[in-house]
Amino acid sequence: MLALISWWLAIQVAGLAALPLTWRLFARLPGRGYPFAKVLGLLLVSYLLWLGAIFQLLPNDAGGILFALAAVCGLSWWLGRGGMRLDTNNQRPLFGWLEENRSLIVVTELLFLLVFAGWAVFRAYNPEINGTEKPMEFAFVNGVLGSRFFPPQDPWLSGYGISYYYFGYVMLAALTRVTGVLPEVGFNLGVAMWYALVMTAAFGIVYTLIALSHSKIAPERQSIDGTVQTSRFSLVIDQLRNRAAIGWGLLGALLLGIMGNLEGVIDSVYHLNLLPIDFFEWLNIKGLTDSAPTGEVTGGYWWWWRASRVIHDVDLAGNSVEVIDEFPFFSFLLGDLHPHVLALPFALLAILLCLNMLVGTLTSEPRPEMGGRLPTRLLHYAHILGDATGLGWQGIPLYAVALGSLGFLNTWDFPIYAGLAALAVGLGVAIRYGLSPRSLGAAAFTLLLLALLGYLAYIPFYIGFQSQLGGILPNLLFPSRFSQFFVMFGPFLVVTVFFLLLQCYTGFQLCTQTQAYATRQASGWANWRATTRRTLLALPWTLLLPLVILAVVVLGFIALPQGRAFLEEVLRRPEIADNVADASLGGLLRLVTRIRVDSPWTYLALAVLLAWVIGSVWSRLSRLPDDASDGDRLASLPVVVDLFVSLLIFIALALTLVPEFVYLRDLFGNRMNTVFKFYYQAWILLALASAYALSRLAARSSPVVLKAPAFALSVVLILCGMWYPLAAVPDKANDFQGAPTLDGLAFMRTSNPAEVAAIDWLRSNVSRDAIVLEATGGSYSTSGRVSMATGNPTLLGWDFHERQWRGNEGYDESAAMRPAVIDQIYRSAPADQLPGILQQWGVDYIFVGGLERSKYGVSEASLVRFDAHLRLVYDVDGVRIYAR
Numbered sequence: 001m002l003a004l005i006s007w008w009l010a011i012q013v014a015g016l017a018a019l020p021l022t023w024r025l026f027a028r029l030p031g032r033g034y035p036f037a038k039v040l041g042l043l044l045v046s047y048l049l050w051l052g053a054i055f056q057l058l059p060n061d062a063g064g065i066l067f068a069l070a071a072v073c074g075l076s077w078w079l080g081r082g083g084m085r086l087d088t089n090n091q092r093p094l095f096g097w098l099e100e101n102r103s104l105i106v107v108t109e110l111l112f113l114l115v116f117a118g119w120a121v122f123r124a125y126n127p128e129i130n131g132t133e134k135p136m137e138f139a140f141v142n143g144v145l146g147s148r149f150f151p152p153q154d155p156w157l158s159g160y161g162i163s164y165y166y167f168g169y170v171m172l173a174a175l176t177r178v179t180g181v182l183p184e185v186g187f188n189l190g191v192a193m194w195y196a197l198v199m200t201a202a203f204g205i206v207y208t209l210i211a212l213s214h215s216k217i218a219p220e221r222q223s224i225d226g227t228v229q230t231s232r233f234s235l236v237i238d239q240l241r242n243r244a245a246i247g248w249g250l251l252g253a254l255l256l257g258i259m260g261n262l263e264g265v266i267d268s269v270y271h272l273n274l275l276p277i278d279f280f281e282w283l284n285i286k287g288l289t290d291s292a293p294t295g296e297v298t299g300g301y302w303w304w305w306r307a308s309r310v311i312h313d314v315d316l317a318g319n320s321v322e323v324i325d326e327f328p329f330f331s332f333l334l335g336d337l338h339p340h341v342l343a344l345p346f347a348l349l350a351i352l353l354c355l356n357m358l359v360g361t362l363t364s365e366p367r368p369e370m371g372g373r374l375p376t377r378l379l380h381y382a383h384i385l386g387d388a389t390g391l392g393w394q395g396i397p398l399y400a401v402a403l404g405s406l407g408f409l410n411t412w413d414f415p416i417y418a419g420l421a422a423l424a425v426g427l428g429v430a431i432r433y434g435l436s437p438r439s440l441g442a443a444a445f446t447l448l449l450l451a452l453l454g455y456l457a458y459i460p461f462y463i464g465f466q467s468q469l470g471g472i473l474p475n476l477l478f479p480s481r482f483s484q485f486f487v488m489f490g491p492f493l494v495v496t497v498f499f500l501l502l503q504c505y506t507g508f509q510l511c512t513q514t515q516a517y518a519t520r521q522a523s524g525w526a527n528w529r530a531t532t533r534r535t536l537l538a539l540p541w542t543l544l545l546p547l548v549i550l551a552v553v554v555l556g557f558i559a560l561p562q563g564r565a566f567l568e569e570v571l572r573r574p575e576i577a578d579n580v581a582d583a584s585l586g587g588l589l590r591l592v593t594r595i596r597v598d599s600p601w602t603y604l605a606l607a608v609l610l611a612w613v614i615g616s617v618w619s620r621l622s623r624l625p626d627d628a629s630d631g632d633r634l635a636s637l638p639v640v641v642d643l644f645v646s647l648l649i650f651i652a653l654a655l656t657l658v659p660e661f662v663y664l665r666d667l668f669g670n671r672m673n674t675v676f677k678f679y680y681q682a683w684i685l686l687a688l689a690s691a692y693a694l695s696r697l698a699a700r701s702s703p704v705v706l707k708a709p710a711f712a713l714s715v716v717l718i719l720c721g722m723w724y725p726l727a728a729v730p731d732k733a734n735d736f737q738g739a740p741t742l743d744g745l746a747f748m749r750t751s752n753p754a755e756v757a758a759i760d761w762l763r764s765n766v767s768r769d770a771i772v773l774e775a776t777g778g779s780y781s782t783s784g785r786v787s788m789a790t791g792n793p794t795l796l797g798w799d800f801h802e803r804q805w806r807g808n809e810g811y812d813e814s815a816a817m818r819p820a821v822i823d824q825i826y827r828s829a830p831a832d833q834l835p836g837i838l839q840q841w842g843v844d845y846i847f848v849g850g851l852e853r854s855k856y857g858v859s860e861a862s863l864v865r866f867d868a869h870l871r872l873v874y875d876v877d878g879v880r881i882y883a884r
Helices: 002-025 030-054 062-079 093-100 102-124 134-145 167-179 183-213 239-257 263-271 277-283 303-309 328-334 344-363 374-389 392-409 413-433 437-457 459-464 482-506 524-559 561-572 585-598 601-622 630-634 638-660 672-698 704-732 746-751 753-765 785-790 799-810 813-828 831-840 850-856 864-869
Strands: 216-224 227-236 472-474 662-664 845-848 871-876 879-883
Touching: 002 030, 002 062, 002 093, 002 102, 002 167, 002 183, 030 062, 030 102, 030 167, 030 183, 030 344, 030 392, 030 459, 062 167, 093 102, 102 183, 102 239, 134 167, 134 183, 134 785, 167 183, 167 392, 183 239, 183 328, 183 344, 183 638, 183 672, 239 328, 239 672, 263 277, 263 303, 263 704, 277 482, 303 328, 303 704, 328 672, 328 704, 344 374, 344 392, 344 413, 344 638, 344 672, 374 392, 374 413, 374 437, 392 413, 392 437, 392 459, 413 437, 413 601, 413 638, 413 672, 437 459, 472 524, 482 524, 482 601, 482 638, 482 672, 482 704, 524 561, 524 601, 524 662, 601 638, 638 662, 638 672, 662 672, 672 704, 746 753, 753 785, 753 845, 753 871, 753 879, 799 813, 813 831, 813 850, 831 864, 845 850
Parallel strands: none
Antiparallel strands: 216 227, 472 662, 845 879, 871 879
């Protein structure tokens, strides 16, 4: 309980430190970003700590963390000082705002506390840091804790820094250190806290979207030389409807962070034998029909794992090819603190920042277009970007730090949200000033500048970063089956279709203040025709562009020697050779065409939906006359929010379309990771968009002909998705039996107390940078358990994971030699040569436990080699530790 309270207090302090900055940064949004104060505070404190430690100006200890916190507090209060000054009513605006928005504050804090405490209880019934990739993540946390400066030492490859996006582990380690809890307890509290941050952030975004759509932008007028002119605009919020936004915000949190995909209900239907077996064999979800129906509502041990393997690739020989399609609730259920999980709150922060930029572009002072030379135009775009941030020029580096953090947290996410930021600014310019090259220029400038500054903000990380990624490969043989795609995204796809229908039907007009302008609006049917026409114009692009990209990639492979070698290797595969008439490129292309024709529906559905989104956005932007005034363009906000949500849908659909044709090359040699990373972000974007879309469909203006079927289908599918968490939580927690504990090493204390006692001795008596030799082994094995728990580096932990993190080039000759060296030390090195070998490899201690004895055949007799030339410093219950 004390550990839970200490973590809650720590994140509250970080949130309070960033609150004045948050209040000013999001001043143009309903809620002023309050649900994101904790996220922003944690990000900035961790960034300053990392930056100071990477240049050895700030130690990675409690003092360094408190210094970074004080610096963030000072920066926040300086930038947000306007909220702390007494106004004309002798009140401080920030405190007044908090009083006026009590309901938002209370709901946000209650939601955070309930999720944090509730998930901590859930973790207490399955706290083991064991299995999957938890040992790897725990090793990183301890590696960061054991490093005085950065980059942190890699516990599983001594002499090397961590070659991974480790920023999230810096955050976890900082919270662990400042609260004083044991790392194995902090790991489980980290899972619960990140879940709470994600839920409150999702709530905050949907709340903001709904409240914003019920607000209006009113012009502020000032007199200059007796002439009344419009200088800027301010947001007027409907407080009554603002309260209703809280309910929709909670729905957004549910869709993003609690609802599962449809595999859970399908699993239960199968095991209850409610549908013919042929249906499930046709659906072909991996592992579902491997065993006969049980007659129970769940399918046995770890049945819930199948929900992360819904997309099932099968090669031509009938062999399964691994594909991962996680979603947020699965991640928190599993309890792995992988980078894609640690990045989640900050990806949501990026979405709110992008919305802030859109509104900022609309509400800032008008800026006449500046033509002429390129430097003049770039200066104009820089002014637009500064206005969009809400802080002027000071906002640009802050946005770069926030968006750039995604590259350090989970590198795949950075380009996605940098692209969303560019589209948001371009959309704002297009709404305010009309469709023109100006909007494209502003979008391109935003993308390039934020990408560059975001990279430079974290350049010390990129300098030492190595990766397994090696370019783009064509996806020739594995189109996703639409049935499986629908199992993954079904509720969101249905809501998206009805949202697009609603926009076509109602023809939301862009901002009118005068009847004269209103009379120029076409009817709903005219809008439908306009949207349909532009959708049809966009459809050839969405249909053909992916094929063109695939063709370009293939032609590039044909032109390059490495590419030709890859295609020849594909042709030599037995399953390919058995299915082509001739082992030539032409035969391969005919095979690919046949496969695509047999399973085209995911590609066609995504192409049509993408064209529909483009047509809808294009129709609304083009229907605004060029001579409309700023006031006419800005008097109503629902359409602006609709357009932003359309951007979210567009990016989500595009992300799911990419792995249909290409994937990023890695050591796995398939599209597993590309589907994993892109689908994960698509889930986030579609969940937020769906919550907003349902609010629009529920509005009084929504026609019953759409509202009734939309809610009938959506509610049924959402309830089906909710079955997954309801069934999976008790199953994963073993029906909440046993003694609860947050100690992630409690299972080792029970199963192997002798080794845990030795680990505790190392923690208390050995320097954190001392190299402790232990058994190496493959991924997901028990090897590396000492370095995992202490942070002390060993020669080699999980060898394949080290290759994944570094790529074949980064995993150099020295690393490749280590398995043989470890074997030699434990098994065969002559006694008199041991000190020299240990000195050569920098080994300070040798750990001899059960794994070392069994793997290397270490017996009591063979330990004579160690006794002759090494110091025995620990010998308890069969576990020995020798010092060089």
